[in-house]
Amino acid sequence: MCGVFMGEETVLRPVRGMKIVALVASAGLAFAAAACAKPTEETPGTGTSAAAKYSACMVTDTGGIDDHSFNASSWAGLQAAKAANPAIDPSYTASTAATDYDPNLANSVTKGCKYIQAVGGLMGTATKTAATANPKVQFSIVDADNLGLTNVYPIQFQTQQAAYLAGYLAAGYSKSGKVGTYGGMKIPPVTIFMDGFADGVAAYNTAKGKNVQVLGWDKAKQDGLFTEDFGSQDKGKQKSDTLAAQGADVIFPVAGGAGLGSAANAGTKFVVIWVDADGFETTKYGSVMLTTVVKNSTDGVKEAVTKAAAAPDTMLTGGFMGTLANNGVSLAPYHDFDSKIDPALKAEVETLKQDIISGKIKVESPAQPK
């Protein structure tokens, strides 16, 4: 067999070309002949003997595996679970269109995955179909509820809690008395950040008797500034330029990769509060990152798959609800800005965090998971 690939490389010669065709054909025959014996009961599909392995598969949404957002962090969660328990065997399948969700989930079942991680609420319908058809396979989904099924484990986040802290911090840090935000699209997973942010600024105003303005989002009207695009850095730059021109010196882009356009052009005009994963570490613009509202999908996924692997024959119950209390959502370290933020402000943010954890302060958003 070994010579065959060499043949492919020197395919310029027609005679070799014919040989390869013949070899491919004979390989096909051998492949067909191999399919006559009775298969073993255990692994369906093309499974290699993975008796001790716990196969954990992830299907990305159309953002792809390296979206710097929940696909990437969910995948990091599977990797982290593998580091903790080497029996876990993670793999992923990327989707290129919404209509790929069904086959990708179905193929993952065929492959013999015991745990299948769906990412994003938009995969809800497809996940429901696959989970209904395969009640013995553990499914899990980020940013959606359990879809009414017992074999679906939901991973959700009270993101508004951490965004509240960011809003308070931004209001305290701002020298111009104006802070800005914009979103990628007016959908709840985005506006939940903006709601919490606006509430945090309002809390600062109440506490200090100030009037720091939020540009780009009106929580009462649920309306604001959006790029309508999660990828275009140009559009992100336009929005932050607009906000900066109106006087904002802290800007909170909730627009995935489009937000990079703001970070790249911040200069000395404004500082940026990043979202999802710590922007100081995941982007190259650490020097302008005041902090990040972290949505810790990594820990949520890691916890879910670790628990599932520990008891492979039973379905997980309940779900993961990320809050400030369990570090499922958090405010990232200040990194470069640690020395530039007033220690009193830092202490106040820490107090607020404890108050939210204890339930003394309730942060609400119409977009929060129930």
Place this chain on the structure above:
Amino acid sequence: MTSHEPLEAEPGTTAASPDKSPALPAPDVDQYHVNPSLPPVDLEKHHDQAERQPKHRAPEGGKRSFARTFREELWADNNFTVTLLAIFLALVCGAVLMVIGNAEVRDQWQYLLYQPGKTLGDTWAFVSTAYTDMFKGAVVNPDTVNRWYWDMTTWQQVFYPISETLTNAAPLIFTGLAVAVPFRAGLFNIGGQGQAIMGAIGGGTVGLALSLPAVVQLPLGVLAGALIGGLWGYLVGILKARTGAHEVILTIMLNNIAFLFLGWYILQAGIKDPVRSDAISKPIQESGRLPHLIPDPLLRANFAILLAVAVAAGVAWLLKRGRFGFELRAVGHNPHAAATAGIKVGTTVALTMALAGALAGLGGTSVALGTAPALTVDMLGQIGFNGILVALLGRVRPWGVVGAGLLFGALQAGGNAMQTFSGVSVELVGVIQALIVLFVAAPALVKAIYRLRRSPAAAAQAGLAKG
């Protein structure tokens, strides 16, 4: 629309057509098409005109046997052989990329001189497994057949891969036709994506907003998709005919407009699903959905594929026998001559683009009412752009588009399986698709690589085309 002036700057468009390469018959001589497997007297008569054929001179006055023609054509530069070899070449290139893309196999290549057997064996094992998985995901999985034989799985699982192939092929056939038809009129329609999106909006809106009996709602949805897509295409046609704006620019811009419009549209009250927190429309009503060919939730293949083949047949008839098809081809061949002959060039251009838009719109609708549960921004993927590849691979002929659509559907379905089973990135499928078209569009390259003979039949046709 009576003015034909804007088209004067136009003849360059057809120059890019793959039909102009000498080995391929020009589309406008369809009616003189000679079946290469038959040795008609006509062919012999023109044979000498084709020259450069010393090896294949026909026997004195006699007819050549089928076997001989077959033998001569097998390794000659006819369309069929070139396409097949282009596919093979693309798969070989794909294999090389696969090896480069896999860390383990790539690392093993460092030890090529120490462990040549292991290196090449590993490489072969990896590549063949990946392509086998692709085949298993697109056509049939022998493991599943075997398991079904032993009553360990259902028969539905056996048909699942082919069902996926048909599911993926249907929209590609529609968008492929949407590129192929204007191509024959000398127009390059890059707007399949936008037209498909508008079609999905049209069909999807009927599907989610109404609750009529299925016999009414489904046809209504399909028609709405064709209509809205058609209007989106007509807009391009009318602008081109009236103002001379270039259709490539227009369609690219309208693609963006359609995409952003879809993003806005699904968030509007009445369209957006109020119980969902994401950007998703209300689900399509059951009565508006295209029924599955086999009523089973696993087998997604639906009536869209039958509709696609029927529409392709209609388009084939129109181009070959229909009055409009004749005018369309005449305009594509030479707008000035067509105008002189009394054909209204502007009207033909506008209607051709409307037809193209309707075809792409049907593609979008087939997804909206077939496989997508609701309207979302990412529902269509790249079907409009892949349609361009399908049309080129299908030699801008309706039945060629059907074949190319099935092949690309199989690659898509197989690619999904391949990345899950073998961990090969699904982007590779896109690369293979593009390479196939690249090689098909450059027949001289394929011919040189494989040292193909000159096809007697193709040469005879080239002679006919000139004469």
